[in-house]
Amino acid sequence: MGQQISLGFDANEREFFARALEESGGPAHVTDALAAFVGFIDAADMVKRCNDIADQVRRDGSIDAADLRRSQLACEILFSSDIHGSGLDWEATTGLSDADAIGLLRRVQVKMLGLRR
Template sequence: MATDPVAIDLTDDEREVLQRGLAEWGGPAGCSDALASVMGFRDKADLLDQCERLHSALISGDPLPGADWRKALRATEIVFVSDEFGSGKDWSATTGFSDEETIRLLRKLQRKVADAFNGRDT
């Protein structure tokens, strides 16, 4: 079933970059309700609540439904890149991941999430 949780085999760094990305929304990043909606959340409050839940699930290594994997990835991509809404140029200072390392990890995560749900209706 599309909503069944799926475990994706992540490296420690891949897991950490997602955790850091989600945590940034509760810190230096500023999200509007509209942006939260585009990322798949109801509004900014839901984004903050869901980021905490997803962050905890990533720490625990819990499987997640496809929609949650995609939300975590989308939220991390946007908070990393956007200087207006996210961490942007401060990403390295606030997370400890260089831009180059983050891009490499995000590309791996994009492939892993896509591969995990290839052909599934999520």
């Protein structure tokens, strides 16, 4: 495990971020090509790592520095893409409205931008 970074997320942001990453196991359609684009070895690695990251974020709100960019990109794709992510199924699979999720995504993006600088 590398350097741990506190994300500074509130409880709702943590849950949104973790839930988005967990969509990698379904209904999202993660391919080896998508996983490589995002920064993982293959689809199986992406699903496993996304679940591990989700668990860590829920547990203590931190993330390994090496996972910062790829977990944000994974969250964005897994939430919004109807081809590779949860997309139109988001509300049904998570119980969180699209409107609320968009607001949470923007808050997460702003906080992660500050960490990447």
